[in-house]
Every structure is written in structure tokens, then in C-alpha cells.
Amino acid sequence: KVRFPLWLTNPAAMQIMPWEFYLHYGDIDMLKNNYEGMKGYIKYMLTWTNEQGIMFSQAPNPSNPMKWLNLGDWAPARELPPDEMVHTFYLWRCADLTAKTAKALGKNNEADEYNKLAERTRTAFQKKFFNQEKGTYGLYGGNVFALRMGVPADQYPGVVSALKADIIANGGNLDTGIFGTQFFFEVLSENGLHELAYEAMNKRTEPSYGWWIEQGATSTWEQWNGEGSRNHPMFGGGIVWFYRVLAGMNVDPSQPGYRHIIFKPQPAGDLTFVSYSNETPLGTASVRWDKNAGSFKLNVEVPVGSTATVYVPAKDASVVTESGKKIANNKLVSFQRMENGYAIYAVASGKYEFEARP
Secondary structure (H helix, E strand, C coil): CCCCCHHHCCCCHHHHHHHHHHHHHCCHHHHHHHHHHHHHHHHHHHCCECCCCCECCCCCCCCCCCCCCCCCCCCCCCCCCCHHHHHHHHHHHHHHHHHHHHHHCCCHHHHHHHHHHHHHHHHHHHHHHCECCCCECCCCCHHHHHHHHCCCCCCHHHHHHHHHHHHHHCCCCCCCCHHHHHHHHHHHHHCCCHHHHHHHHHCCCCCCHHHHHHCCCCCCCCCCCCCCCCCCCHHHHHHHHHHHHHCCEEECCCCCCCCEEEECCCCCCCCCEEEEEEEECCEEEEEEEEECCCCEEEEEEECCCCEEEEEEECCCHHHEEECCEEHHHCCCEEEEEEECCEEEEEECCEEEEEEECC
């Protein structure tokens, strides 16, 4: 048997994996069977948390007993963010996921308890790591972690601007380690920097996925420069941006297992089409969009037993058709509202072809 040192693992998987499994398969037993373990891990994390709510980086390590590497970032482009920053972010993330799990299990009092812990941790993170003078949480993922957690309204414009400036100063490349990269692209797209995320994904200079391709890589590496393992999943988290954001297919946490699907494509750059499909527990779900000067076409497939909310990029619902016909005459499609440049529709199971023309 191959044994890996403890510090090479991320024990936050105790929270992350059951929750992700539940989202994609709708299996409540996965949460029931792991909930006590989730609570136990939170309890352990709190033994390494100070009175201010900062989780510091201390734990047994044979070579350095004062440093705990389990939750620190790894494999940087240049430098790493402070371990205490990443540890505290993961305390927030684990508390947040445990709260969501408790709510799904009907344990509302415990959900409130873990939500309060998550909020206290977020506040501690903001107080400790925000640089008032510079208006930033720092390089190498600091602003990415902060925006993923949520920042106060008065900080928000400055933090987004700082993140944008950091990326531009880095030649448009990401500057994050494995944990920051997981959230990098989605955080940019969620905060008005979608085109910058697209440009960073398209880079072919180090550090980037394109750089790996240029070097002949056929799998993700452990280090951007090729050192260490050349078959390593650690940077793979950033690739979810392709299907969650560009293609725009997402599970609905309130109806897991793809019982309700959210289709919200986000075109970027000079892309003219994107296609994605997934074999869900209910059958095939898919999305494809095609963009040209004259129209935007969006094809979605909703499996039997599922429903969906479909966001069609359009300036007005009056320019949107389904299968070449006015939507008012379609009993399976219901217009909901206009929102931020999208016409939003509720649909039943089936295959649909939306088209928006200028």
C-alpha cells in the first residue's frame, strides 16, 4: 500500500465531498452518514483558532512541529498567500458547508449555529487581512478568497479594482496556487471581470493551462513550471468554469440531483459556440449555444423528471422565440422576468431551441 503524508491531503474534503455528491446525485444519505464527521472536523479546527477567530497554522509535523500544511496553499506562480489566511478561509468554508448540510437534514438549530460560526469567521478574516490603506486583501489569491466569502459593501469596488489591477500587472495571467485557482475564474466572472477571466484562460504563457499545452502536457501538472508530478488534479478546480459559466449549466442546491437545472450561458471573447452535456441521475442534460452577428441560439435538454430555469441573453423578451415560434403559444415554456440582460424562462422536461435576434 502507498501511504501519503498527512500534509499532502486537504481534510476539508470531509465537508466538500459529501456536499458535492449530494448536489449532483441528490443522495441525502451521503449527508446523514457524514454529518457527525463534519461536525467533528469543525470541532478540531476550532482547537487551532484564536480568540479573534483566525485559524493559525500550527499542528504536528515531524520536520516542523509549529507548522500545519493541511490547508495552506500550494504550487504557486510566484508566492503563496499567508497560511493563516487560507486556513481561516477554509474554516469559513467548512462552517458554511456544515450549515448547509444541517439545513438539508432538517437540523435548523444546528444550521443557525454553524451559520453564526461562518459569519464570525468571515468578519475575523476581513478584520485581519484587509489592508485599509491599499484597499486590498493582497496578491496570490487574497482578493479571490475575500470575494468568494463576500466583502462589505464599502470595500467591494476597491477590492474588485485591486484584483483586476493585480491580474493586469501579472500580464493577464493568474497568480494563484491550487486553492485560489479553484475560485479564480468564477470569482472574476461573478464580479464583472468575465472577459478578464476568459483572457486568463486563453493565455499560453507561464503560468497558465495554455502554457502546459504548449509544453506538450496531456494532463494537469502539480507545478506550473513542470516540476513534481505531471499527472496531478490540484489545478483542475479552475476548469469547472467551462461548464458552470461559459456553458452555464448548474445544479440547483434547493432541488439537488438535477431535479431542477439552471442554464445561464455567459458568452465571452470571440467564442462563437459552446457545447456541454452531462449524464445526470435523471438522464442526459445538455446545453449548446451559438452566437453570430444576427442571433444567439440556445439549445437545452432537460431530462424527464426535471425542470429548468433558462437564461437567454436578450435585450427584451419580445425578440426571443422557441423552435421558431412565439413563446406565448408554448405551454411548456413560461416567461418569468428580465434580469441583467437575460430573458428568463421556466421550462418542463424536453428539448428546446431558443433564439434571440436583435
